[in-house]
């Protein structure tokens with residue numbers, strides 16, 4: 001752990017002797033900052049939230065500012081930040097990759113504007129304008145192009161030297177391997193020149209939805225998950241094997257030209273972005289230009305953007321405001337490690353402190369008992385939070401949560417808020433230690449905590465709470481998606497005795513329900529229509545709805561893609577299931593165990609009898625056996641196709657006379673690409689081989 005070694009004394013012999021307690025604190029802070037930078041940058045596995053890290057860093061900065069005798073050249077505050085590992089070759093950047101100063105509110109922004117104006121002469125002031133861009137929260141990358149070809153890519157590293165990750169970056173589909181003289185964005189065929197040399201800076205990132213889907217799949221398979229999209233992007237690009245990177249949904253935005261040779265540099269930043277876009281580099285569309293006279297609009301935009309930033313598909317940790325004129329930028333220059341011509345606008349943290357009013361337990365659909373925090377309502381990032389999970393008995397005990405504590409709550413993106421820890425130093429002695437209840441709060445039966453497990457269960461199969469949760473899951477978005485049907489209806493219909501198993505949802509006594517309070521004709525009609533409509537959902541929805549352990553949406557899709565019907569799936573042995581790529585033995589066992597139970601098999605029959613779809617139609621092809629329209633054509637299949645396995649695609653092509661090979665060459669006629677297609681797709685692009693998505697392949701079959 002290089003970053004933790006080399007303790008400095010923090011003393012400077014030329015100045016007055018420092019106070020030993022301050023020296024000790026500064027050393028402690030420096031060591032902590034280095035360690036957490038190491039976890040963040042090198043392991044992509046932070047232990048602190050950004051806010052907690054910033055607090056440490058700021059305290060260190062402040063101590064050094066107030067006590068010059070404590071300053072030291074190797075303090076993490078005087079370095080740009082970031083660390084370089086020795087796992088990768090190194091690239092020295094053509095110029096230091098500096099960082100940005102922060103503004104935390106409109107007042108800071110106004111002060112920055114005043115300084116800019118003070119430092120610029122009158123003729124520049126007349127044309128003063130600002131570009132506002134998202135501050136992308138990913139991994140900074142530096143990309144080198146020579147004669148229009150992508151030749152080298154590196155991480156930011158410590159700002160001077162980065163890690164060379166060229167092969168990994170080549171797998172990023174948005175990164176052009178060749179630059180093109182494309183027409184202007186307005187469609188004008190304006191001639192532009194491809195530079196002989198171009199070095200750009202950008203941010204590699206992963207969309208929030210792709211990050212969540214990946215983590216969901218990983219957790220279903222009990223594999224490693226990532227803390228946030230930023231770490232996922234960094235972890236994906238810092239792989240020694242680029243075929244792993246190729247399977248990851250990494251994207252890219254470019255936002256700065258560092259070096260441009262062999263073509264004229266546009267006079268403004270906005271012009272540069274437009275030019276880079278014409279060359280084929282990905283430029284974020286969420287970028288605005290404001291004149292100095294429109295500064296009030298700029299401030300309003302910044303505030304409004306903060307409110308809707310969670311709706312963007314990618315994560316941002318603020319906005320960057322830049323002086324548009326490159327000449328003015330050059331004149332403004334830098335202070336230390338920050339440019340004067342740009343500033344980062346940061347939004348208030350996603351964490352808040354509030355009071356833990358109570359801890360209540362909920363019964364899940366598997367009978368698992370979860371302690372939930374009842375919180376004094378608090379605003380976090382524009383949303384009121386009053387409830388959060390405390391996971392299990394050990395979480396409450398290990399972190400020592402007590403009823404009445406002030407607690408740190410975090411909201412990250414769309415996910416459920418987390419209670420991070422109690423603020424022990426704020427206790428006044430009135431806090432109460434919490435105990436897991438002995439009996440189920442719903443059915444009153446004793447609770448059980450199996451040895452070696454963190455979870456506590458209500459093991460009463462007849463506990464109505466479990467059935468309610470199962471119904472809630474079944475009718476939910478990820479499964480049968482029945483509109484107007486939620487936890488309230490599940491509770492009511494279970495307590496009235498209308499639902500005793502999941503298939504009873506299709507035998508509800510609608511006439512009786514019409515007599516219940518709050519269930520008018522219109523409401524019942526809609527609910528009934530929703531239930532009816534759900535019968536035709538794809539089988540994967542029904543399979544997800546059953547709530548088999550480890551079988552979420554993704555796994556259900558994989559199983560249905562292989563078997564097409566629950567009848568066939570029920571007959572599969574654990575061994576056979578385990579052979580499906582992506583299905584591990586835990587999932588295979590869980591599925592086989594579920595269908596080994598007679599009541600579960602009977603439940604499927606009951607669904608089928610009620611008219612619920614239990615088999616997907618295998619699409620009948622309009623292909624006459626024997627016809628070989630693709631005779632002599634060579635295909636390569638890569639990535640995951642939406643509805644065929646790799647073998648099925650091969651069969652499909654061969655049935656039409658085509659040949660399927662494993663690698664792309666100049667002899668290849670078509671590359672069939674699915675999701676997460678990697679190097680084969682790059683190769684196809686390099687060689688100009690035609691690519692087809694599955695739908696296009698089917699269309700081609702229909703035409704021929």
Ligand code: IVH
Nearest residue numbers: 098099100133134135136140203255320339
């Ligand atoms: S401009 C001289 N623009 O944020 C600095 N940086 O705290 C020029 N970042 O690691 C940087 N989005 O790489 C700029 N639209 C954007 C950005 C951006 C993200 C990163 C940057 C750096 C950090 C600075």
